[in-house]
Amino acid sequence: MSNPLPEIRRLLEGAKRVLIVSHVSPDGDTVGSALGLAWALRAEGKEVRLACADPIPLELAFLPGAHEFSTRRAGDEEIIFCLDASDPARLGALYDAEAFQRAPVVNLDHHITNTLYGDIHWVLPLASTAEIVLEVIRGVGLSLDRAVATCLLTGIVTDTRGFRTPNTTAETLRHACDLMEAGAPLAEITEAVFDHRALRTLRLWGAVLSSMEWEEGLLWAELPLALLEAYGATSEASKGLVNFMSTCAEAEITVLLREMEGGQGVDVGLRARPGYDVSAVALAFGGGGHPQAAGCQLRGSLQEAKERLLPALKALIAQKA
Amino acid sequence: MSNPLPEIRRLLEGAKRVLIVSHVSPDGDTVGSALGLAWALRAEGKEVRLACADPIPLELAFLPGAHEFSTRRAGDEEIIFCLDASDPARLGALYDAEAFQRAPVVNLDHHITNTLYGDIHWVLPLASTAEIVLEVIRGVGLSLDRAVATCLLTGIVTDTRGFRTPNTTAETLRHACDLMEAGAPLAEITEAVFDHRALRTLRLWGAVLSSMEWEEGLLWAELPLALLEAYGATSEASKGLVNFMSTCAEAEITVLLREMEGGQGVDVGLRARPGYDVSAVALAFGGGGHPQAAGCQLRGSLQEAKERLLPALKALIAQKA
Incomplete structure (x- = not known):
């Protein structure tokens, strides 16, 4: 599939209000990807709303903005990003055919089973969707600050179970390294998501x-x-x-x-x-x-x-x- | 401390027989560092002998050469490398004051409590001694093949508990990334060292x-x-x-x-x-x-x-x- 970065950049240039939707039974990758993208877009002056049909798990509460997710469906947003959701059904009650016709839908995902829904889709077989968001942030020229990096590294860490899944590649580690250099605290993330059993x-x-x-x-x-x-x-x-x-x-x-x-x-x-x-x-x-x-x-x-x-x-x- | 690479290079140029000693109660870092250095030196035609006062743990048996460690003390070797051992007592019965006078001793370690024994010592506060061996291999111009990379990545993975200790930095991830690019199979290492409990x-x-x-x-x-x-x-x-x-x-x-x-x-x-x-x-x-x-x-x-x-x-x- 062709690289959709120019089109994403063009869409963002004309838009003020952005909706980012995470999938049902949210995990660290869908939440971290959504929050990472949200903070990067806010740094550009965008108004970003976060939505998820289910509650965010407790172990992700340390992420900046984790409390902001609502179950409110699409409103007057000018772009809708769907993150880590391989088909619209994964958005649960937040999938709204009409609203999804009104605004351009950008589907970013790493599941090869993705149904390629949306006006723009970018599906890469990386270890996490967070890494695709990283590519978007870099490609569009958004800023990669500590908050953004922390959210994205959380996506990588949770989806690879701390770099332990077989799909963890040298590229995954390089992305993680880049995010640490941008300020993401790996040890804090690891402790928050893995080292807290009651x-x-x-x-x-x-x-x-x-x-x-x-x-x-x-x-x-x-x-x-x-x-x-x-x-x-x-x-x-x-x-x-x-x-x-x-x-x-x-x-x-x-x-x-x-x-x-x-x-x-x-x-x-x-x-x-x-x-x-x-x-x-x-x-x-x-x-x-x-x-x-x-x-x-x-x-x-x-x-x-x-x-x-x-x-x-x-x-x-x-x-x- | 000054960078001892030129001196290590000079010593290696004149030597044929090398002894590499790991510390008592051996872990993945001392064993992986020793084996990584051994395979890199053997690729240069050196005769390398590996020694450890205690048996190598079962979960490290997958490393190439893991069965080669003996408890035989220093003989006619021309250089002795001590890896990941903060003082000579950590070598256990293999510490031999006389032999250690006869041949130059190179002390490579990441413990800041290292007593700086040996003729050459290089102690860096990295997450693992394996990374210091990586610096030596690169600095001296030895080859970094799949076997070497596998042994060294095992050192990093075990000493950081799979990138989970607080001393895991962006540099650690970059080293791990470089080793994966050289062929080290992270998933196999992780499964071998963490996912095999009786x-x-x-x-x-x-x-x-x-x-x-x-x-x-x-x-x-x-x-x-x-x-x-x-x-x-x-x-x-x-x-x-x-x-x-x-x-x-x-x-x-x-x-x-x-x-x-x-x-x-x-x-x-x-x-x-x-x-x-x-x-x-x-x-x-x-x-x-x-x-x-x-x-x-x-x-x-x-x-x-x-x-x-x-x-x-x-x-x-x-x-x-």
Whole structure:
């Protein structure tokens, strides 16, 4: 696709009011990208409004402007930026076909599955959308100050799990280096987004980890509601737990089965070493995801979920062995 | 201190046999630095021998040459490099005053507490010794191939806990970027050094995490020998545990008290949020370290160690509050 920077520059020259929209279930990349772009545009005198259909997670509250996101739909803005959202449905209730016809929509994203919606789209297979925003800021000639750099580096750090995902390249590190030189405090960002687990969360993780079961490459654990309650924790506390379990050297495939509230069934998180595709299993049970990280939700009890799921996963391992 | 590169270059020109020594309780930085330098020198036709008083940890076995380290003391080598060792005592039984008089000793280190021993010393406050070796390789004009880059990037990654320590700078990221461009596989390194915990280690961590205690900012846990034995684990399994505990949001200071084998007393790991200096406490108990990460060993039982140590740490927190 051709480089859309000249067109973005032209659109911005004629516009005063800008709307930036982040995707539902916001993460550090969609929020950091939105805030980074917002501060860069404000330094040019633009009026920027931030929107997201869901609340911003607590661990991102340290970002300048994190409290500004609203759920208000597009109004009289002259440009709409959609960040890190691979299709309009990812904007949730904030997608407004009419408003999106009225103003030019700029779609910036790093997901190769992006549907290329919008009047201008720039989809690059980088490790984060924040890096595409960095390209826009540089290409358009906006200023890269400490606030902008902090927000963008947060996008890189969260989407690469601290430079640990396989798509972290030399280019990713160079972008991160540039942002640190512009004043972004890497250690503070890392501490804010990774090093803050509640005491009750850590104790709950302990209980789950010590009860893990393993058979021929398959590692699994259950998280019954009663255990959550015993530690005064909510389902939020299980975030990251299956990733951590999957660091087990003996695990080819890792499963966390979490009992959902209100008898809604069981939420299943799946992780696999390279060479497996757990998204196919997740899909067969009505879920989805990536080959190495997928999930699904099953009706019924933890016991029933195990009986349905574990044999399928064991078969996957046996097939490869 | 003056740049010693010309002298290192001159020494290497006249030498054929090189000894590289890593420090006791070897970590990824001392091992990665040694191997990186070894492969760079071998590409120049040097005969390089690697030595370390202690065994190389399993998670570093993936590094090319990791199996080559021996405990044999200096022989007829014409240069001795000591890497990441702040004083000769850190070389353990491999320190040999006589041999170290016979051949020129080059001391490369990033610890500012380095005693500046050796005929040539180059101590820079970088995030890792691997980066100083990178400077030497570039300065002397040695080749930076994939094997060298892989070993050096492992040094950076392990000493910064994957770019998460506060001393990770833009320069650190630039060095890491350069090493990736030279072929170092960051994702493989990260997976090897961080994402491989034995099942019994993870279960043991679970037991310790679920038993953590907390009082007014102080988080602590005990690791009795009996617990290690119950999980079929060795003291090696506790590596990294106090770091993980210290991600607790409510913890100002974190302590892990590990009962040592053979009635040798208690090994204490200390971690603190910025603003504290736990190395002063560790020093008062005969240990040492950095303000945010320190350690010491106490005689007596776990109970006695707690009684001596915890009040001192609580006082530190109360003092700051």
